[in-house]
Amino acid sequence: MTKMGRARTAKFLVAGPPLLFLIVFFLLPSLIMVLTSFRFPGEFGGLAPIAAPGESAHAEHGFTLEAYQFFFSDILYGEIFLKSFGVAAATTLICLIMAYPLALLIARSKKHLRNLMVLLVVLPFASNFLIRIYAWMIILGPESALSHFINAALGLLGIAPVTLLFSPFAVLVGMVYVHLPFMILPLYTNLEKHDPSLLDAAQDLGATGWQRFWRVTWPLSLPGVFSGSALVFIPVLGMFAVPDILGGTGDILIGNLIKDQFLGTRDWPFGSVLSIMLTLAVLGVAGLATWLARPATGQRAA
Amino acid sequence: MQHGTRWLWSAAILAYAFLYIPLAIVVMYSFNDSKLNAEWVGFTLFWYKALLNNKEMLMAARNSLIIALSASFSATLLGTMAGLAIHRYKLRVLPVLVFTPVAMPEILLGVSLLLFFLQVLNLTLGMVSIIIAHTTFCIGFVAIIVRARLQGMDESIFEAARDLGASPLQTFRLITLPLIMPAVVAGALMSFTLSIDDFVITFFTKGVGEPILPIQIYTMIKVAVTPEVNAISTLLMLLTLVMIIIAARLEARNTKAPGGEPGK
Amino acid sequence: MALLEIRNVTRRFGSYTAVDDVSISVEAGEFFTLLGPSGCGKTTLLRMIAGFDLPDSGQILLDGKDMVGTPPEKRPVHTVFQTYALFPHMTVTDNIAFPLKMAGKSPQEIEVRVRDALDDVRLSNFANRFPHELSGGQKQRVALARGLVNRPRLLLLDEPLGALDAKLREQMQIELINLQKEIGVTFVFVTHAQDEALALSHRIAVMNRGNVEQVDEPSKIYGFPQNRFVADFIGKISMIEARVVEAAPSHLKLDIGELGKITAAGKEGVKPGDKGVVAIRPEQVRISHPSDGAQLKNYFLGNVHDFLYIGDVTTYIVELSNGAHIEALLPNSAPGRATFFEVGDQVGVSWRHDAGIFLHD
Numbered sequence: 001m002t003k004m005g006r007a008r009t010a011k012f013l014v015a016g017p018p019l020l021f022l023i024v025f026f027l028l029p030s031l032i033m034v035l036t037s038f039r040f041p042g043e044f045g046g047l048a049p050i051a052a053p054g055e056s057a058h059a060e061h062g063f064t065l066e067a068y069q070f071f072f073s074d075i076l077y078g079e080i081f082l083k084s085f086g087v088a089a090a091t092t093l094i095c096l097i098m099a100y101p102l103a104l105l106i107a108r109s110k111k112h113l114r115n116l117m118v119l120l121v122v123l124p125f126a127s128n129f130l131i132r133i134y135a136w137m138i139i140l141g142p143e144s145a146l147s148h149f150i151n152a153a154l155g156l157l158g159i160a161p162v163t164l165l166f167s168p169f170a171v172l173v174g175m176v177y178v179h180l181p182f183m184i185l186p187l188y189t190n191l192e193k194h195d196p197s198l199l200d201a202a203q204d205l206g207a208t209g210w211q212r213f214w215r216v217t218w219p220l221s222l223p224g225v226f227s228g229s230a231l232v233f234i235p236v237l238g239m240f241a242v243p244d245i246l247g248g249t250g251d252i253l254i255g256n257l258i259k260d261q262f263l264g265t266r267d268w269p270f271g272s273v274l275s276i277m278l279t280l281a282v283l284g285v286a287g288l289a290t291w292l293a294r295p296a297t298g299q300r301a302a
Numbered sequence: 303m304q305h306g307t308r309w310l311w312s313a314a315i316l317a318y319a320f321l322y323i324p325l326a327i328v329v330m331y332s333f334n335d336s337k338l339n340a341e342w343v344g345f346t347l348f349w350y351k352a353l354l355n356n357k358e359m360l361m362a363a364r365n366s367l368i369i370a371l372s373a374s375f376s377a378t379l380l381g382t383m384a385g386l387a388i389h390r391y392k393l394r395v396l397p398v399l400v401f402t403p404v405a406m407p408e409i410l411l412g413v414s415l416l417l418f419f420l421q422v423l424n425l426t427l428g429m430v431s432i433i434i435a436h437t438t439f440c441i442g443f444v445a446i447i448v449r450a451r452l453q454g455m456d457e458s459i460f461e462a463a464r465d466l467g468a469s470p471l472q473t474f475r476l477i478t479l480p481l482i483m484p485a486v487v488a489g490a491l492m493s494f495t496l497s498i499d500d501f502v503i504t505f506f507t508k509g510v511g512e513p514i515l516p517i518q519i520y521t522m523i524k525v526a527v528t529p530e531v532n533a534i535s536t537l538l539m540l541l542t543l544v545m546i547i548i549a550a551r552l553e554a555r556n557t558k559a560p561g562g563e564p565g566k
Numbered sequence: 567m568a569l570l571e572i573r574n575v576t577r578r579f580g581s582y583t584a585v586d587d588v589s590i591s592v593e594a595g596e597f598f599t600l601l602g603p604s605g606c607g608k609t610t611l612l613r614m615i616a617g618f619d620l621p622d623s624g625q626i627l628l629d630g631k632d633m634v635g636t637p638p639e640k641r642p643v644h645t646v647f648q649t650y651a652l653f654p655h656m657t658v659t660d661n662i663a664f665p666l667k668m669a670g671k672s673p674q675e676i677e678v679r680v681r682d683a684l685d686d687v688r689l690s691n692f693a694n695r696f697p698h699e700l701s702g703g704q705k706q707r708v709a710l711a712r713g714l715v716n717r718p719r720l721l722l723l724d725e726p727l728g729a730l731d732a733k734l735r736e737q738m739q740i741e742l743i744n745l746q747k748e749i750g751v752t753f754v755f756v757t758h759a760q761d762e763a764l765a766l767s768h769r770i771a772v773m774n775r776g777n778v779e780q781v782d783e784p785s786k787i788y789g790f791p792q793n794r795f796v797a798d799f800i801g802k803i804s805m806i807e808a809r810v811v812e813a814a815p816s817h818l819k820l821d822i823g824e825l826g827k828i829t830a831a832g833k834e835g836v837k838p839g840d841k842g843v844v845a846i847r848p849e850q851v852r853i854s855h856p857s858d859g860a861q862l863k864n865y866f867l868g869n870v871h872d873f874l875y876i877g878d879v880t881t882y883i884v885e886l887s888n889g890a891h892i893e894a895l896l897p898n899s900a901p902g903r904a905t906f907f908e909v910g911d912q913v914g915v916s917w918r919h920d921a922g923i924f925l926h927d
Contacts, residue, residue, distance in 0.1 A: 006470070010470060014387045015383070015384070018380040018400065019384075021438075021441070022441065033413065033414040098320070101313035101314055102314045105310045105311060123543070124321045126495060127325065127535075128516060128535065130520055130535075131325070131519070132324065134519075135327060138331065177321075177324065180317075238408065245523055271413065272413075275413050275414070278407065279410055282406055282407065282410075286405065
């Protein structure tokens with residue numbers, strides 16, 4: 001075999017199996033989902049057959065845009081999408097504000113301390129995420145110390161007691177808690193690469209502490225900010241467990257809606273439509289983040 | 303040290319506290335002699351004993367372990383191949399297929415696999431479907447870790463091996479494999495942890511059959527909250543901690559005879 | 567028959583020609599250097615000899631047999647890489663033993679030969695160290711030992727001394743020469759440092775933009791460059807526009823415009839009327855006080871425009887009456903005194919009747 005032929009065989013042998021596996025178990029299912037969005041729901045859930053069934057001539061079959069029409073017909077679904085975007089945006093912002101100081105501190109610490117600090121950030125993340133949500137069930141529960149404390153304080157001000165749990169507030173706290181490490185790590189990775197002499201130069205030229213941050217550190221950290229934001233925003237969009245456990249009946253987001261279609265009402269075509277809408281939203285956000293995180297014109301990527 | 307560091311430290315401590323206090327509370331109440339997670343009554347191991355007597359919980363743990371081992375094995379195998387291929391060859395399709403499951407919300411993968419298994423493969427949802435699902439999203443993580451390792455190495459090492467008389471197969475066996483082994487092991491550990499902890503994808507692909515650990519926890523949270531949940535949570539956290547310590551130890555050992563450039 | 571023969575080798579990358587119809591032959595036992603600036607094609611050529619790249623056309627013959635198409639592991643050619651490429655997970659001993667293992671030698675033979683190799687590069691005490699525990703110079707020597715232990719027909723060295731500091735470089739250069747002489751393996755050495763090439767090689771091939779400009783011994787490359795590129799690339803040189811007036815085998819008479827006429831070394835293929843430059847090495851130009859009068863055949867008056875003091879010598883840049891600049895080298899034989907001449911001083915510059923080299927345009 002020629003040298004070229006041997007190299008090609010090696011390529012197929014190494015790249016082939018994972019490619020095949022992912023085509024079958026990732027690409028194909030995605031295509032099936034797209035296809036499903038164009039079909040009729042079955043009588044008892046699932047899907048109606050594509051080919052015309054023999055007996056029940058009145059049963060629907062074939063392809064249709066019905067599910068899409070259903071999505072666009074009711075403003076409710078658009079509202080839920082909007083709410084999900086809102087929660088994602090709020091979560092991202094809060095995560096950014098909370099993560100930035102910590103990431104900055106880690107980046108500026110000495111090397112061996114840095115690794116330890118990063119490890120301490122990653123550890124809670126490594127625990128089961130249901131546990132992390134559950135923890136807030138305890139903290140925000142009506143019997144908890146925090147609830148007692150806040151309601152006592154509100155009582156002093158003459159305000160009626162509030163339930164912290166099963167509220168939009170609880171959902172937000174849960175979302176932030178689960179996703180905070182995703183914001184810390186990319187930020188830290190970016191900040192670590194900053195050249196400290198830039199800040200020295202700025203100080204030398206008369207910039208105050210705040211100015212040094214705003215005009216040197218912040219702009220340079222933007223690629224990290226955008227990566228971290230994307231890593232928080234996108235999963236939050238699709239999350240259903242947090243609203244499911246910490247939220248009230250009115251707090252459902254896209255993820256809950258999708259889950260209901262597949263495991264509850266079993267309206268698969270509609271569920272697929274929702275999933276496709278979510279996918280488009282995710283692609284949009286990812287594209288925006290990539291475009292925003294590109295290196296400044298005239299500079300080569302680090 | 304700049305003047306801003308003082309308030310940086312306080313903000314950072316607050317952040318760390320925010321991260322750890324909730325978990326500490328979970329652990330604390332797992333030893334609480336009270337059915338409610340409200341106030342501290344007394345120390346007890348009752349809930350842990352209850353766990354050990356909970357047949358369904360034990361089944362769930364066993365199933366999750368089997369799934370994690372199987373998924374970790376296949377994901378590590380396929381992910382290592384993917385990482386090698388993406389690093390060495392200019393591929394266009396494979397990188398997209400490998401890295402997208404990592405980036406997108408898990409619910410989309412769960413839902414599409416549900417449809418695929420039921421419609422196309424007519425597969426009864428159970429252990430096999432879960433293992434396949436877990437493998438699919440873990441491949442990307444392994445590939446990322448292996449590729450990062452390869453990118454940090456001096457490329458000429460592989461050419462040097464060929465130059466000195468090693469066939470491509472020998473080069474792989476004697477040079478490539480030993481040098482990427484730390485990354486492969488890290489990938490395996492990561493896949494194992496991700497699989498044991500996974501909730502969303504498992505939720506959609508498990509069907510109605512055997513119990514799986516995260517789903518058990520979910521059911522307990524939604525239906526009847528007892529500190530048994532705290533107990534199993536604490537045990538799971540312990541398991542993850544052990545995995546991370548093992549991974550860190552392996553990483554430290556490999557820095558003694560590193561494969562990469564110093565300082566990388 | 568030459569050990570290595572490169573015949574009409576061409577290599578293109580898209581519209582860019584890296585190696586353009588190059589033919590070179592290397593004799594057994596030679597220290598042969600490919601010298602040229604970045605992008606001249608020397609590394610591409612080296613990789614084709616090693617087998618990591620295929621020429622688009624041409625042949626590469628080792629001992630008379632064409633190697634093109636043979637994979638690197640089957641060629642009796644080894645390479646010392648720029649980054650040394652030592653296997654990080656193997657000790658120094660295992661690194662050096664590697665080619666012997668690949669060649670299927672017995673463990674006993676391997677042990678003996680590795681020990682001898684370590685002796686040759688004076689690293690016997692480092693046998694069980696790992697590469698990350700070694701200094702740059704030590705890694706360099708391990709890479710050398712590893713490349714030579716198998717006694718290949720040819721050892722290729724890709725800018726191996728580039729990462730070393732000046733003092734270490736000098737040491738390694740001497741070691742390289744001695745090692746090559748002792749072991750007798752043919753070296754093909756790639757570098758962009760012309761002083762290194764001049765010091766180490768038996769013969770040098772100067773390359774530029776994919777072409778071979780000149781192949782010769784170091785003294786001939788330096789003393790008789792065949793074109794402007796070689797003259798300019800090697801060492802320092804002054805060039806003045808000139809036109810041939812008389813051409814004889816022993817000497818040339820050149821018209822250099824306002825300044826008049828000068829003599830230069832005789833050269834073949836030159837006829838009256840030819841246009842070009844006359845090139846003179848700074849050490850051939852004598853600088854003197856005007857009052858001392860004409861020192862050598864070709865003599866002119868000028869003013870010191872600038873000078874460069876580097877400790878042992880000072881290079882003076884003298885501006886002649888027509889604006890041309892000429893460099894003159896003066897050893898600083900009076901200790902402690904920086905320079906003899908100051909900027910603006912009027913001086914005389916002169917050179918031998920045959921010191922100038924005429925180069926066509």
